[in-house]
Amino acid sequence: MNFPKELQYAKSHEWVKEADGVAEIGISEFAQDQLGDVVFVNLPQEGDEVVAGEAFGDVESVKAVSDLQSPVSGIVCEVNEALLDAPETLNSDPYGAWIIRVKDVTDREELMDAEAYEAFCAEEG
């Protein structure tokens, strides 16, 4: 299983990539594997406020629905609407398929680096 070094990870299995004041958020490979086939993604809208540790959307697999938790607080500045038509990219390319981008980041959850997150997953899995 892949845990890219350049990303940070939340305990709720989202990844964050921050650059130039914008945080890109997706779900980890471990998360997609646990979910199984993703068939639907419920997305917020541009301009919505997200709060660290709280749900900003959800992702449905054939089996169940799971909340997407935001690892940061801020304002949604971009939404990956391609996921509406091709939610399965969350399975096939979890680190390419970002879900939202957040600007004006004010707060962050406690995040892990790749090594810590890998250990965390090993414990959970």
Next chain:
Amino acid sequence: MSELKRTQLYDVHVAAGGKMVDFGGWDMPVQYPTGIVAEHLYTRHFCSLFDVSHMGRILVSGPQRVEFLQHVLSSNVMALDLNEAQYCIIPNENGGAIDDAYLYRFEDDRFLLVVNAANTDKDLVHLRKEVQAFDCTLTDITKEWASIAVQGPKSRELLTILSGGAPLTELMKNCLNTLPLEGRVARIAKTGYTGEPLGYEVFVKSEDAAWLWNRLVELGAKPAGLGARDTLRMEAMLPLYGHEMGEDAEGKEIPIYAVSLAKFAVSFSAQKGNFIGREALAKQYEAFQQIANRHYSRADGILPKKIVPIVLLDRGVMRKDMPVYKDDKMVGWITSGTMVPYYVAEGEGMATTYTDETATRALGMAYVDNTVETDDILYVDIRGRRIKAAVPRFHMRVDAPPFARPILYTPPVEDKAATGVNYRPEAMELIQKATENHIWRQRKCINLIPSENSASRAVQLLCASDPAFRYAEHKKILSFYDHEIFYYQGTKFIEKVEEKLVEQLRQYLGATEVETRVISGQMSNMAVFSSLMDFKNRNNRKVTPKRLGYILHNHIMKGGHLSAQPMGALHDYVAVDPVTERNAVVPFPVLPDNEYKIDVEETKKVIDQYRPEFIIFGKSMVLHKEPVREIRQFVDEMGLDTTIMYDMAHVMGLVGDHFQKPFEEGAEIVTGSTHKTFFGPQRGLIGVNYKPDELKWNLWKTIESRAFPGSVSNHHLGTQLGLLMAAYEMNTFKDEYQGNIIANAKHFAKCLKAEGLDVAGDPAIDYTETHQVIVNVGYAQGYDIAERLEANNIIVNYQATPNEESFTASGALRMGVSEMTRFGFTKDDFAKLASIMADCILRNKDVTEDVEKLRSEHLTMKYCFNDDEFTSALENFLGVIGL
């Protein structure tokens, strides 16, 4: 928490990477590494394996096993023959479900009841308590036997490899069989929980489970988990206990009749008598009928809600217990919901094919107010948002095998009536197209449809002349010594024509009487069935007449015609057996090694068992003579009053020395159509051999009155006129024509075989004794091959063989030599045709030029009057009448 239970296949699942979860106390695979979507799709288009060994398997034995099962189940256990299964419910006294189950009768003296895994303990407590009042034993064999569901279009093919080619079960759903799979005992059921038209559940001893699973995987089946099992059953609208049965979102019990499948699972038959929950279920059934008749409020106290299919029209996924709204009123809850994948289809009708492209749709089931109807728009509250949904008629259809066909929801559209259009261009076009069609079918095509023929020019012209637009109702009146009395003036010509037609056909058939007013073969049969029913009830007119039964007939899957099936012409005349609650028909047994031929010795046993009051010989896929003489002899020896009819629709033109003489052999009634092997336009006829001094003479008199006024008032005088000419032709040329038909058919069959095609039937008799030849082209390939032949101007029927469950899965071509023989084809011509067809079928060659050449050599009709004097009279007729 207690230790999770493991099935016989646990290690196999873990080794295959199955994601194991707790399901009803069992450690079960919810999916394998390929995922639920891929597993679902693989089931629909190939074949998946499901471990269903976690389900409870209970053997029911002992002298009072039937009485016990009738008491605790909703279904009529007496209706189960050996090697049949039925869906049933274990009801409680309130008419709710303790569980739903499947009952299998693999053995004469024991039943197998299979129940839901999570309910097995609860069910056993209930059943063990109830069984105390009966001399009956319950044995839990869940551990001793394993169970694997093999589901999908390839399931039969794969299992048949393991059976060494032996047929698995009869083709119908719920048929069972016990047979060895590579030497290991297996009990096979044509049942399943995926909706697949081809699917089996296989019970094997525990020690054989891993072997069977791995063998099927080797052959190409793939494992599927509980996740796919759930999405598949939802698409098929199959209920699941805990969702569509049991308790609703508010904890109230869901009545059994809320699920419409209940109407098949519950029986109120007199044989069944009283049973647990009967009173409550009878009330529910009454309410169920009120809802069906849209008297919703009359059902409110008993069935306020019902289970319906539901599909989302906007993005989202439904889940159990989400509230459902109609307008702004909450009408119920989702009971099951998911996102289901499907293969995108292309083309229409039989030409429908599935692409590699897949898509998904959000569907499920809802428990909603009984007023909700198909096409209603509903809204589902998905985590605070109301998402638009609709009630489709169904999510999927399973009546066009080999595939289960997803039905995508389309909202109803309103028809716009066109007004003020000038139809003259269309009228012109119609003339043009009709010309092209006539030339194509009469001069360019090699037509091998066995139920068709071409009529001579004289017959065609007579059909189109004046009588085609007239009436001539007539009836025999006893006051005038049974003389025919006509109701219309201007009918003296047609009266003579009808007299002569009856005389010609009596002579042809060897009948004492013939009725010619029926205008199709199907109508002929319906008039006879109606007459027989009337005859049966003639001594008591004060009660509703009893229907006919038992009736011995050729089953449609073994080549029987629609006009002798309960779904066809027998529909309104056949009784329902109170024991089986099914139509009182029994099929002729056929030979195990030649399913096209009736097994006479087995038939005698069936006659002895059922004492049929009516036997119908004849079929539409016909290679053999029917054993009329043998069966007549047996019926007479038994002293039965059975009426024997021979529906000779296909072989009407073959009556005589080269085929069969029905009345000499013992038939009492012959029906048929006049345009297949006979030379006529499209009509029917009924012949009998009753004489005025016989008891059944009254049956003949009834047949006359069920023809007119019973079936037809306008009996199509134009084609009756044409038929008289056809009868003259037949009575003049029949010996030569019939001899050539049989010789051509046998030669055609042999040549097709020599060309490498798989010709059905018995090689010892050159495959056929009729005008028909049947060629197997491979399961579900029939339509494509027939289309290819048509593109090359060869017209055949694609046809399901006795081993195919539906015409949509046809694997054969049904052909007849009658029309081409009439156009003068000889044995040599059929040899050439066989070679051309092999090029087209086996080598996919364009044979249009070969077909054109062969056809162009045979444009003159034979076996009709074509001397100069006759031709000149015909030209004169044409010129005078101006046609």
